[in-house]
Amino acid sequence: MGKYVAKRVLTSILTIWLVATITFLLMFLVPGGPFLAEKAPSAATLEALNKRFGLDQPKIVQYKNYMLNLLQGEMGESIKQRGRMVQDIIFSGFKVSARLGGIAILVAVCIGVPIGCIAAFNRGKWLDSLILFFSTLGIAVPGFVVSTVLMVIFSVKLDLLPTYGLTSFAHYIMPVSALAFYPTAYISRLMRSSMLEVLGQDYIRTARAKGLPQFKMIFKHALRNAILPVVTYLGPLLAYTLTGSVVVEKIFTIPGLGNEFISSIINRDYTMIMGTTIFLATLLIIMNMLVDIAYKIIDPRIKFK
Amino acid sequence: MSELLLNIQNERLSFFTPAGEVKALNDVTIQMKEGDVLGIVGESGSGKSVTAYSIMQLLPHTGRVVGGTIEFNGHKINEMSEKEMQAIRGNEVSIIFQDPMTSLNPVYTIGNQIREVIMLHTKKNRKEANERAIELLTLVGINEPAKRLKQYPHELSGGMRQRVMIAIALACEPKLLIADEPTTALDVTIQAQILELMMELKDKIGMSIIMITHDLGIVANMCQKIAVMYAGKIVEYGTVDDIFYNPQHEYTKGLLRSIPKLNDTEHKKLVPIEGTPVDLLNPPKGCPFAPRCNSCMKICLNKMPEYTEVNEGHISACWLLQKKEFEQGGK
Ligand SMILES: Nc1ncnc2c1ncn2[C@@H]1O[C@H](COP(=O)(O)OP(=O)(O)OP(=O)(O)O)[C@@H](O)[C@H]1O
Ligand code: SF4
Ligand SMILES: [Mg+2]
Numbered sequence: 001m002g003k004y005v006a007k008r009v010l011t012s013i014l015t016i017w018l019v020a021t022i023t024f025l026l027m028f029l030v031p032g033g034p035f036l037a038e039k040a041p042s043a044a045t046l047e048a049l050n051k052r053f054g055l056d057q058p059k060i061v062q063y064k065n066y067m068l069n070l071l072q073g074e075m076g077e078s079i080k081q082r083g084r085m086v087q088d089i090i091f092s093g094f095k096v097s098a099r100l101g102g103i104a105i106l107v108a109v110c111i112g113v114p115i116g117c118i119a120a121f122n123r124g125k126w127l128d129s130l131i132l133f134f135s136t137l138g139i140a141v142p143g144f145v146v147s148t149v150l151m152v153i154f155s156v157k158l159d160l161l162p163t164y165g166l167t168s169f170a171h172y173i174m175p176v177s178a179l180a181f182y183p184t185a186y187i188s189r190l191m192r193s194s195m196l197e198v199l200g201q202d203y204i205r206t207a208r209a210k211g212l213p214q215f216k217m218i219f220k221h222a223l224r225n226a227i228l229p230v231v232t233y234l235g236p237l238l239a240y241t242l243t244g245s246v247v248v249e250k251i252f253t254i255p256g257l258g259n260e261f262i263s264s265i266i267n268r269d270y271t272m273i274m275g276t277t278i279f280l281a282t283l284l285i286i287m288n289m290l291v292d293i294a295y296k297i298i299d300p301r302i303k304f305k
Numbered sequence: 306m307s308e309l310l311l312n313i314q315n316e317r318l319s320f321f322t323p324a325g326e327v328k329a330l331n332d333v334t335i336q337m338k339e340g341d342v343l344g345i346v347g348e349s350g351s352g353k354s355v356t357a358y359s360i361m362q363l364l365p366h367t368g369r370v371v372g373g374t375i376e377f378n379g380h381k382i383n384e385m386s387e388k389e390m391q392a393i394r395g396n397e398v399s400i401i402f403q404d405p406m407t408s409l410n411p412v413y414t415i416g417n418q419i420r421e422v423i424m425l426h427t428k429k430n431r432k433e434a435n436e437r438a439i440e441l442l443t444l445v446g447i448n449e450p451a452k453r454l455k456q457y458p459h460e461l462s463g464g465m466r467q468r469v470m471i472a473i474a475l476a477c478e479p480k481l482l483i484a485d486e487p488t489t490a491l492d493v494t495i496q497a498q499i500l501e502l503m504m505e506l507k508d509k510i511g512m513s514i515i516m517i518t519h520d521l522g523i524v525a526n527m528c529q530k531i532a533v534m535y536a537g538k539i540v541e542y543g544t545v546d547d548i549f550y551n552p553q554h555e556y557t558k559g560l561l562r563s564i565p566k567l568n569d570t571e572h573k574k575l576v577p578i579e580g581t582p583v584d585l586l587n588p589p590k591g592c593p594f595a596p597r598c599n600s601c602m603k604i605c606l607n608k609m610p611e612y613t614e615v616n617e618g619h620i621s622a623c624w625l626l627q628k629k630e631f632e633q634g635g636k
Contacts, residue, residue: 201407202402202404202407202408203407203408203409203410203411205363205402205408206402206408206409206410206470206473207410208363208394209361209363209394209395209399209400210394210395210421210422210425210473211390211391211392211393211394211395211396211422211425211426212391212395212421212425213388213391214387220413221410221413224412225410225411225412298412299411299412300411300412300457300459301411301412301457301459
């Protein structure tokens with residue numbers, strides 16, 4: 001197990017380095033430069049700016065400097081938000097997005113898993129059909145529609161919930177609902193099908209033949225096997241949701257990372273784009289690593305690779 | 306006849322499916338005393354497993370007993386609730402299944418899965434259950450039992466896993482062990498070992514066994530009584546000698562014809578008899594074997610044959626047995 005974790009950590013670090021390098025290279029391949037604007041700056045200003053951000057040095061030196069800084073958690077100064085360091089901007093956005101996303105995922109798991117199980121146990125009955133209807137809805141309706149509908153009902157018509165910001169519990173209700181909508185539906189579908197598959201397995205029949213009570217059969221023998229697909233899905237889900245949804249953050253005016261990322265692209269904020277890309281990739285890689293380790297703990301059949 | 310361990314009287318069982326009522330068991334009667342070894346043979350779909358599972362109420366909800374009674378060890382099985390059944394399953398009656406590769410839960414250790422049934426039905430604590438588990442693994446011939454307890458099913462071979470299944474089944478010293486084709490999924494040498502083990506343990510523990518199989522060689526060696534099933538009905542029932550040397554039902558005869566040499570040491574699989582099995586959704590009103598029977602008579606198509614006692618304890622449901630009587634009394 002220890003060896004497995006060590007190996008997994010090492011490959012993750014390697015992957016992160018690769019991503020960082022590729023991002024660095026891509027930044028030079030895209031046409032245009034960070035200081036290009038409708039009104040081109042004078043040659044002298046351009047030179048001064050390039051010097052300030054180290055862009056006058058050979059590419060290889062730039063690369064070396066960037067990587068060395070990255071190792072210390074430094075991602076350079078934002079080109080557009082003068083005076084602020086990229087890692088600080090990312091961190092403050094991430095704090096907001098991660099809290100919101102974390103709650104949303106918790107909600108999605110806590111609702112999706114039991115609902116999926118209930119659907120499986122009632123296969124073919126009306127309850128199953130009802131759950132199927134709502135989960136199909138949840139998967140089919142995009143986030144901006146959910147957000148807008150929620151807003152119209154609860155803020156505009158009923159005037160119950162605030163429409164922007166994140167300053168109280170009530171502020172969280174709509175964005176969390178909007179964020180949790182799809183994953184809840186998806187998890188319940190996943191859970192239903194894997195639970196049905198597991199319930200048909202021979203070892204469940206063995207558990208019954210032993211005389212185990214229903215709840216023990218479900219919670220001990222079925223759930224642990226059936227939850228595996230959900231765990232797999234949780235990796236990318238965590239990475240995407242914790243880093244903030246652009247749509248939800250725009251609609252509810254939340255100062256999260258998703259918002260930050262989009263404005264950095266619109267503003268051609270080179271250092272910010274690089275920083276956020278590397279940060280998102282790193283998070284995704286780490287989450288997948290954690291999922292793999294969790295998987296290994298749940299299912300002993302997964303071999304050390 | 307209260308000393309009967311198992312007394313199934315005229316059991317009828319149907320599966321209620323969207324396509325209609327599948328009449329899986331039609332009038333099954335089985336009686337077993339303590340220590341008996343009964344073999345149930347018959348082709349695929351004849352209702353062997355359904356008969357066995359119904360003793361433990363292990364069938365899906367769609368399968369319901371629609372007639373007759375099942376009594377086991379003093380319990381009226383078909384009147385018992387799920388809760389009451391849980392106290393019996395794995396305790397007074399156990400079962401081992403065909404495929405040991407999939408019958409154990411892959412995510413728990415062998416020890417966990419053996420201890421579970423011990424702790425469920427006895428007052429033993431974890432430590433005592435562990436000791437009992439080691440004892441059981443030794444009993445079923447698994448070496449290094451303490452080490453095995455910590456292993457997962459995928460780390461064991463098929464034969465070993467079936468031994469573990471037997472250990473689980475025997476953990477509470479059941480009165481009846483049901484073996485549903487326990488060796489079909491294993492290779493030949495392992496098969497022999499497992500069967501030998503079962504017979505050895507039967508004497509040690511003093512339990513009864515229901516042996517479900519396709520393999521006539523197995524029943525000849527292991528069982529005292531044989532029930533031949535066809536289309537959810539026991540068409541012939543008797544001792545090994547009755548069935549092998551004095552078969553009365555045309556289906557039994559067909560079965561026996563399909564093995565080349567009876568005393569062959571090699572176990573031969575049944576070669577299916579020509580024709581297709583009956584459609585249990587629309588069973589015929591006469592003898593279910595009639596469409597495939599070479600001696601089929603008019604009455605066979607119209608009336609279900611009644612049981613006739615050939616000699617003591619040997620019964621068969623075939624009109625040929627009563628042919629003489631017809632010819633005298635008929636027309
Ligand atoms: N869950 C079910 N729903 C509907 N019909 C079923 C179900 N289980 C069994 N049956 C029917 O009951 C009949 C008897 O099945 P059973 O499993 O007892 O056969 P078997 O003699 O054990 O055959 P095999 O040798 O293949 O195991 C079959 O014809 C099958 O179609
Ligand atoms: S009752 Fe008739 S059809 Fe059935 S086995 Fe006997 S002879 Fe054949
Ligand atoms: Mg069967």
